């Protein structure tokens with residue numbers, strides 16, 4: 001009975017545009033009252049949901065990303081991509097995908113990618129006679145792909161929600177699927193470019209090349225530091241993230257020198273804004289999830305799903321479908337936090353590795369970032385490109401197909417995810 | 427909470443897996459309570475940390491939203507200071523004396539001190555003896571520890587104990603220990619035999635020493651508010667069942683220690699059995715100088731147990 | 733009115749400065765911890781714990797500031813089909829919930845903080861109350877912000893400090 005109260009009131013409040021985290025807390029409070037549980041224990045759970053050392057990596061990743069972002073990393077990554085791939089037909093579109101792959105190695109935020117890489121490239125693409133809805137479609141789909149590329153604070157949220165899956169393994173697990181998806185998106189853009197006769201990119205003056213390569217690689221080295229630090233075991237995820245912040249700071253203010261040191265105030269404020277949103281969600285889901293466990297919901301869902309069918313392939317498809325549908329309505333972080341404790345037991349029953357499940361889940365929810373009715377990356381992309389959402393969505397169709405194909409591939413070929421962690425993770 | 431037709435349901439939080447000795451103890455307790463009350467009281471064991479980690483569970487039991495929990499006395503001592511005496515190194519001369527003391531009147535009296543912090547302690551469970559392990563060399567006496575970075579639990583007494591024995595204590599999250607030893611960030615850690623085996627740390631730290639510097643036991647708790655709702659007869663049933671479950675748990679523990687030991691030895695690890703504890707006991711004297719006063723009353727009481 | 737506006741600006745300025753300092757502190761503490769471990773084989777017992785307390789404080793203040801600046805994500809597409817009057821009404825629903833939650837945070841969070849005052853965290857030896865005191869603080873800020881938000885004219889607030 002209380003299960004319906006908890007889930008029902010949550011859905012109701014969300015529909016009434018109560019912020020998701022507040023809806024989670026309100027539904028939890030109502031349910032706790034009905035169960036006769038002291039409210040203090042709910043608030044205790046909210047705090048203890050944040051009381052985990054690995055979560056400190058989250059503000060650090062956001063901060064490092066924000067420093068690099070305001071410090072002008074995106075133009076450098078775009079120029080670097082242009083040198084590598086710009087000369088091919090549809091060059092700018094492919095540069096867009098590649099720049100996002102690189103950007104993914106610095107930031108874990110698809111929205112940050114769209115607003116920084118997108119706001120440079122979408123106008124450039126328009127000028128070169130790409131349709132604006134196509135420019136938006138390329139931008140947002142490749143931004144969604146960057147979430148898979150480590151570092152990614154969503155992977156840390158998953159690690160916490162799954163009860164401490166190794167962050168190093170998750171990061172490594174996301175790398176190949178992320179690169180694979182990037183490659184698939186490039187192929188898609190290339191085929192479309194040939195079909196529609198998009199232009200080749202312009203060559204970069206030769207004397208600029210060394211500077212662009214140097215500065216681009218220096219920026220990308222952030223990812224190497226973070227991932228290398230974690231994977232080698234020399235640093236914990238949190239320590240690597242802190243060193244990442246230090247590195248980003250040095251590169252931005254002593255090498256790039258696009259912005260003055262006084263910008264740190266605005267960088268910190270922006271970090272705090274993202275953080276406020278993410279941390280409230282984690283705290284609220286922690287209380288909500290505790291009540292779910294209290295009411296033994298995960299066990300019930302596992303039982304129900306396994307009673308539908310014992311066919312592993314069917315169940316995996318069903319899990320993907322559930323996540324895709326939920327992802328169209330809700331954002332990534334709350335879904336990771338709410339659905340992991342419910343679906344992970346089913347997945348492990350089916351013999352899925354928690355790292356594999358995490359990467360599959362995050363790809364599912366990444367697709368959700370660029371689908372209507374709710375898709376934060378799509379919204380930002382449409383705003384930057386000044387394109388109506390319906391038009392962008394139509395243009396996104398081939399990209400949805402590509403992403404769906406990659407999703408199926410990594411769902412049923414776990415080695416793509418697990419090969420690197422098995423090879424490298426301690 | 428109260429279930430259908432007046433049945434009392436007590437949720438018991440257990441952070442170990444289903445087949446772990448403490449869980450076996452919890453379940454023996456649950457079974458006996460249910461039988462002796464003809465099902466009036468049902469104890470639901472939530473294993474695997476489903477209801478939260480140890481510290482968070484202690485706070486929930488204080489609040490009364492979780493009725494029962496099995497936790498280690500070390501985290502418990504952050505919430506109720508006196509039980510912290512059990513963290514002192516080499517507190518008892520040997521295992522028999524320790525259990526005679528804990529199962530006897532002094533042990534019960536110590537559990538009573540939890541009451542002022544809204545907790546009722548029912549009984550103790552065995553958590554074995556902690557020993558050092560490392561990847562560098564066999565440890566035969568404290569001076570062999572010199573210069574080794576040893577991962578230590580987040581506790582002042584634990585840190586001071588490890589330092590007083592000559593190592594350099596390195597507090598670190600438990601999940602990171604394996605790779606930290608593997609990569610040489612630390613040289614080793616300290617724990618009981620079953621954990622040394624089950625965490626896989628034995629794969630990266632080949633040398634284990636049975637020096638037993640710490641024997642902090644587990645405690646079975648019930649929240650004061652849930653306790654006060656029970657009739658005196660039911661309270662008696664719970665106490666007895668808890669006391670009996672200690673025997674079941676200790677047996678399961680001994681079995682697991684034996685099993686882990688065999689597996690560790692089979693994989694070619696070098697185990698040093700300590701026979702002469704004198705240098706070890708002497709080395710931890712600074713810990714007694716520092717904390718002895720605050721626990722003096724209890725240390726004296728335990729010394730009376732022969 | 734003028735005084736109130738000044739007050740809200742002042743509070744907000746203070747909160748933002750406080751957060752900036754805390755954020756920088758967390759990074760510095762972790763960096764110092766790494767440095768000490770590498771160069772001096774010494775790991776302070778307080779560093780992890782202190783960083784976490786700071787993070788929890790940042791997060792809970794963030795909850796309150798998030799309501800002030802509309803940062804917390806909500807699902808809009810259902811409501812967008814409703815007439816404007818209904819939408820405005822729903823804004824008040826959220827405000828009301830924030831207000832109630834603020835009061836609950838203060839009352840039950842405060843109660844719990846007091847209950848945790850006789851404890852000692854293992855690393856820093858600070859009472860856990862230091863950590864849990866962020867709950868009633870957040871509650872107080874939530875109420876203050878909602879109050880200002882409801883009575884002060886809309887134009888000010890969100891822009892001036894947030895984006896600099």
Ligand code: NA
Pocket residue numbers: 103104105106107108109146147148149150151152
């Ligand atoms: Na990323």
Ligand code: NA
Pocket residue numbers: 096097099100117118138139140142143
């Ligand atoms: Na892009």
